[in-house]
Amino acid sequence: MNVKTSYLAGDWKEYTLTNDQGMMVRVLNFGGIIREIQVPDRNGRLENVVLGYRDAADYKEDTNYFGALIGRVAGRIAGASFTLDGREYQLDANDDSNHLHGGAGGFHQVLWEVEPFETDETVGLKLFHESPDGTGGYPGNLLVTVTYTLNHANQLTLDYQAKSDRTTVFTLTNHSHFNLSGDLKSTVHQHQVVIDSSRFAELDEELIPTGRMLDADGTTFDFRQDRKLGDGFGGQTPQHRVAGGGYDHYFLFDWEKVKQVVVSDPVSGRKMEVETDQPGMVMYTDNQVGDDLELTEGMSRKHLGMCFETQGSPASLQHDGFPSVVLPAGELYEKQTVFTFSAE
Template sequence: MKIKTKQLQNNWKVFTLTNINGVTVEVLNFGGILTKILTPDKEGRVGNIVLGYKNMLDYQHDPNYFGALIGRVAGRIQNAEFVLDGKTYRLKANEGPNHLHGGNTGLHKVIWNADPFEEEDKLGLKLSYFSKDGENGYPGNVNITVTYTLTNEDELIINYSATTDKTTVLTLTNHTYFNLSGDLKETIHQHHVTMDSSRFAQLDARLLPTGDILDVTNSTFDFRSGRALASGIHSTMDQHNIVGNGYDHYFIFDQKKPYAVVATEPVSGRVLKMKTTQPGMVMYTSNNLGSNALLNEGMSKNYLGVCFETQSSPASLHHDGFPSILLNADERYQEQTVFKFGTLMN
């Protein structure tokens, strides 16, 4: 096991974590960004399974949120405002009239305090940030800690923790785009995903939840027995069309299985298993990624990665029936998401 640190300009640092099996996770203190994850395929060949920029400085103006920590609120807040204890809070609109992923200067744009650590069977990076009352329009001083831990069992554990001195709203996530083919050899069309979810949030043409939560049965949103992502990408169903042909929807977990998501890429044999304390996640299939970004392995294009954004739902600010994002002054925000890397052989 080892940790390497590289100093870049602008007080940016890159931390490289490598376990005893050669699994490597690269983290940038700017935005808490996961820039690379290297894992072996079924033949033992190591490849990068996430999307990242070839030029590190491109993260400074990244419209895609590659690998970044997202907050204070992940997702879209309708009309960039919400009411809390009778007071209306207005946030900066950064996607039409709406507020997306914490705003243009959200957690993906801050330099986090970074403290690497190494223990007997794991190593990692503890990131911390103090978000001041009123920052980006949100109430409350919030102390946030995010810890990335890489274990010798080939797990990447993300622990999120936060406290506030005033009732506020908070739901954090990581916005990594996974591509298990390795080094972007293929798109994600043939990624086979199984998901422990029987319900998802219906979206309107603005990509905002309508307030209706739909049953997945007999639809391309039913991943309970597994399906290829291509089935939704090629579907003519309205819910796929409005997001640019694919998925960009919030799924609510049934919490009946040990892993909320299992993704497999048939050619490489790589398997990604995910479990979480979060009540649901947004699955985004990079429908609108475009071809303008120079990545580590070449130019970007649509459907080159899939995001599993575990979180509660900002739709709860405007609709009943969604997992809440309220955080009171006497509470601690504590959530965990675990990504376990493997192959069809293990």
């Protein structure tokens, strides 16, 4: 187990975590971005399984949030405003008239303080950020700690903690775009996915939840058994059409399975299991990614990756029945998501 630090332009640093199995994770202090994850296929070949830019400077203007920490609130807030304790708060409207992923100055755009650590069984990074009261329009002085931990079992654990001195809204996630084919050899059309969810949020034309939770049974949103992601590509139903020919929806977990998500690539044999204590997640399948981005292994294209954004739901600020994102003053926000990689 070891961690190495590299110095990039300006104040940017890159940290490389490696375990005894050869699994490797590269992280930037800018945005807490997971830039690369190398894991073996069924033949032991190590390859990258996340999308990242060849030139690190491209993250500065990235609108795809590749690998970044997302906050203060992950997801879209309708009308770029919310009401809390009788007071209305105006936020940055950076997605037409709506607020997306913490706004233009969200956590994906800040330099995090980083403390590497090593133990006999793990290697990792503690990332710290202080977000002052009023940042992006949000109330409360907020202290945030995110811990990335890699162990010998090829598990990457993301622990999130935060506390605010005023009641605020908050839900944090990581926006890694996964592709288990390795080094972006193919799109994710053939990836098999299982999600412990029977309900998902209906979206309007602006990708804002309407307030309705739809039954996934009998639809291309039913992932309770193995389903190919490509089943939902192409915009053949209204909900796939509004999402740009794929998925960009919040799935509410049923808590009937041990793993909330299981993803596998039949060609490489790689498998990724996701365990979390978050109430649900947004699955996004790179419907809006164009073909003009220079990534580490080649050029970008539609459906080249998939995100599993474990989080609460900002739709709860406008609608009942969605997991709350309100963080009371002085209360500790504490969540965890674990990504386990294997091959078969």
